[in-house]
Amino acid sequence: xxxxxxxxxxxxxxxxxxxxxxxxxxxxxxxxxxxxxxxxxxxxxxxxxxxxxxxxxxxxxxxxxxxxxxxxxxxxxxxxxxxxxxxxxxxxxxxxxxxxxxxxxxxxxxxxxxxx
Amino acid sequence: xxxxxxxxxxxxxxxxxxxxxxxxxxxxxxxxxxxxxxxxxxxxxxxxxxxxxxxxxxxxxxxxxxxxxxxxxxxxxxxxxxxxxxxxxxxxxxxxxxxxxxxxxxxxxxxx
Numbered sequence: 678x679x680x681x682x683x684x685x686x687x688x689x690x691x692x693x694x695x696x697x698x699x700x701x702x703x704x705x706x707x708x709x710x711x712x713x714x715x716x717x718x719x720x721x722x723x724x725x726x727x728x729x730x731x732x733x734x735x736x737x738x739x740x741x742x743x744x745x746x747x748x749x750x751x752x753x754x755x756x757x758x759x760x761x762x763x764x765x766x767x768x769x770x771x772x773x774x775x776x777x778x779x780x781x782x783x784x785x786x787x788x789x790x791x792x793x
Numbered sequence: 794x795x796x797x798x799x800x801x802x803x804x805x806x807x808x809x810x811x812x813x814x815x816x817x818x819x820x821x822x823x824x825x826x827x828x829x830x831x832x833x834x835x836x837x838x839x840x841x842x843x844x845x846x847x848x849x850x851x852x853x854x855x856x857x858x859x860x861x862x863x864x865x866x867x868x869x870x871x872x873x874x875x876x877x878x879x880x881x882x883x884x885x886x887x888x889x890x891x892x893x894x895x896x897x898x899x900x901x902x903x904x905x
Contacts, residue, residue: 711893718900720897720898721883721895723893723894726892770836772893784829784836784837784838785836786836787836
């Protein structure tokens with residue numbers, strides 16, 4: 678149990694376009710979902726935390742108008758990179774946890790975004 | 794602010810060698826501690842976790858970690874590594890707000 682999926686696994690887009698990435702908890706309801714960004718050979722940096730039905734909480738330095746997060750249900754969160762630029766190229770990873778008591782996060786496989 | 798330090802950025806070992814990866818965190822309160830592994834081309838997987846109780850935690854694939862509160866450390870160990878352990882290893886600390894703070898990672902290469 679506790680499987681998290683992401684779609685797409687990779688995407689290439691032109692500069693100026695928007696890209697939507699989906700994160701789904703397949704076999705559990707996720708009270709909270711997290712979005713991370715990982716640069717090559719670097720660690721995961723938390724971008725934002727989202728709870729179902731409420732606005733996401735963004736980390737300092739993350740543009741909320743650039744990275745739109747929607748957490749419409751307990752099993753789905755989406756990250757939309759708006760007006761993407763080459764510097765947005767990165768590996769985006771989502772995670773989810775099952776409840777307030779259990780702090781363990783379950784990670785998705787990630788989405789590789791390349792902006793040309 | 795909370796920070797997590799992993800001192801070893803790149804470790805190269807031969808099979809059957811012993812492994813110890815360092816992890817130190819800065820938060821002085823109650824924390825949950827994790828080690829994650831990322832095999833080449835795969836997603837993050839949990840190796841082991843510490844929430845409370847016995848400070849020596851055993852995880853999957855023969856890994857263990859010891860929580861030493863006085864040293865703010867949570868080092869990962871394995872007595873005998875295998876080629877299949879080649880991966881990136883991340884230490885992480887969970888703040889009370891649930892936010893996971895990751896270390897910079899340690900790249901482990903094991904040669905047959």
